[in-house]
Amino acid sequence: MSRRSFSSKFVRIVEVGPRDGLQNEPIAIHVHDRIALIERLADAGLGVIEAGSFVSPKRVPQMAGTSDVLRGLKRRQDTRYPVLVPNMKGLLTLLDGPSLASLDEPPLTDEIAIFAAASESFSKANINCSISESLDRLAPVAELALNRGLRVRGYVSTVISCSYEGPIAPKSVRDVAKALVDMGCYEVSLGDTTGFGTPRTMTNMLDVVMAQVSVDKLANHDTYGMGIANVLTAIEAGIRTVDSSVAGLGGCPFSPGATGNVATEDVVHALHGIGYSTDVDLPALVAVGEWISAHLGRANESRAGRAWASKARSLADSSTRATS
Numbered sequence: 001m002s003r004r005s006f007s008s009k010f011v012r013i014v015e016v017g018p019r020d021g022l023q024n025e026p027i028a029i030h031v032h033d034r035i036a037l038i039e040r041l042a043d044a045g046l047g048v049i050e051a052g053s054f055v056s057p058k059r060v061p062q063m064a065g066t067s068d069v070l071r072g073l074k075r076r077q078d079t080r081y082p083v084l085v086p087n088m089k090g091l092l093t094l095l096d097g098p099s100l101a102s103l104d105e106p107p108l109t110d111e112i113a114i115f116a117a118a119s120e121s122f123s124k125a126n127i128n129c130s131i132s133e134s135l136d137r138l139a140p141v142a143e144l145a146l147n148r149g150l151r152v153r154g155y156v157s158t159v160i161s162c163s164y165e166g167p168i169a170p171k172s173v174r175d176v177a178k179a180l181v182d183m184g185c186y187e188v189s190l191g192d193t194t195g196f197g198t199p200r201t202m203t204n205m206l207d208v209v210m211a212q213v214s215v216d217k218l219a220n221h222d223t224y225g226m227g228i229a230n231v232l233t234a235i236e237a238g239i240r241t242v243d244s245s246v247a248g249l250g251g252c253p254f255s256p257g258a259t260g261n262v263a264t265e266d267v268v269h270a271l272h273g274i275g276y277s278t279d280v281d282l283p284a285l286v287a288v289g290e291w292i293s294a295h296l297g298r299a300n301e302s303r304a305g306r307a308w309a310s311k312a313r314s315l316a317d318s319s320t321r322a323t324s
């Protein structure tokens with residue numbers, strides 16, 4: 001039986017911190033540190049880690065050097081490292097990567113994520129084209145990627161609301177999600193980019209989308225605020241893949257006010273607490289969240305991460321006192 005069936009108690013986490021997280025940091029972090037973050041996350045049990053993106057470095061300088069990140073990674077056999085690709089130029093850059101060393105080398109990664117939006121204004125702000133232009137642009141990208149043996153994942157942004165347009169009609173989300181599945185995406189991640197979603201608006205949207213797109217092809221990608229409540233709503237609706245970001249890093253630079261992501265530590269803590277498994281070692285993940293937050297000089301936005309770290313420090317202090 002598939003691990004993702006409705007009754008499954010396994011939830012697959014897609015860790016987006018090294019991409020969605022770092023793309024929103026005020027300064028770009030070094031390729032070595034991006035690699036260290038990805039490798040630490042893999043060691044903590046995350047089986048799918050978005051490693052970067054092949055977008056315009058003028059628009060998102062933080063993601064420049066993604067080829068170097070992919071080349072430098074010590075890969076684990078049990079981990080996948082998808083990258084975001086916006087257009088044919090991005091895909092060709094990815095596919096050309098290995099030819100620098102040898103034509104016989106496999107592509108730098110075996111999975112890409114293509115992305116579109118349910119809001120016209122956000123589409124224009126994010127990728128400089130309308131929704132229908134973006135779908136026309138993505139179809140040959142998906143086709144070539146599939147022909148080259150890559151897995152293709154899709155994203156729909158602004159599934160609940162848009163910073164520019166306000167509420168988004170669920171049928172717009174449904175149409176874009178269906179178009180991405182028809183292009184060959186094995187899964188489409190529904191992104192509440194602004195974080196305005198609540199369990200009620202999430203349920204309304206899912207009802208409409210799930211009437212056309214089967215639940216085993218959907219994932220939940222939530223920005224902030226009501227993140228955990230919305231994740232649990234999606235799990236109740238049968239979704240078994242959740243996108244989240246270590247320490248709550250990130251958001252989208254082209255969605256004003258989208259200041260963070262639901263934290264992976266919070267998602268794992270909540271899911272384990274209600275009887276789901278994720279393969280993630282929570283204390284190890286908490287340590288990664290503390291490390292990257294300190295490294296970036298920012299607060300750790302994960303409530304569970306802060307609480308677990310603080311408890312571990314108190315226990316260590318009391319055992320030091322007891323032995324001294």
Ligand SMILES: CC(C)(COP(=O)([O-])OP(=O)([O-])OC[C@H]1O[C@@H](n2cnc3c(N)ncnc32)[C@H](O)[C@@H]1OP(=O)([O-])[O-])[C@@H](O)C(=O)NCCC(=O)NCCSC(=O)C[C@@](C)(O)CC(=O)[O-]
Binds near residue numbers: 057127156191221
């Ligand atoms: C989509 C484009 C590329 C279109 O950008 P454009 O300006 O429409 O493209 P263009 O074809 O007119 O080219 C303009 C320049 O960009 C270059 N260019 C063109 N394509 C590429 C490429 N792939 N890689 C590198 N360079 C590229 C191209 O070569 C040219 O360079 P110039 O001649 O001016 O020197 C641009 O608007 C862009 O990069 N936007 C940034 C999109 C982005 O990364 N957004 C954040 C990620 S999405 C997100 O976070 C949401 C998500 C997925 O997490 C889900 C959710 O939470 O909602």
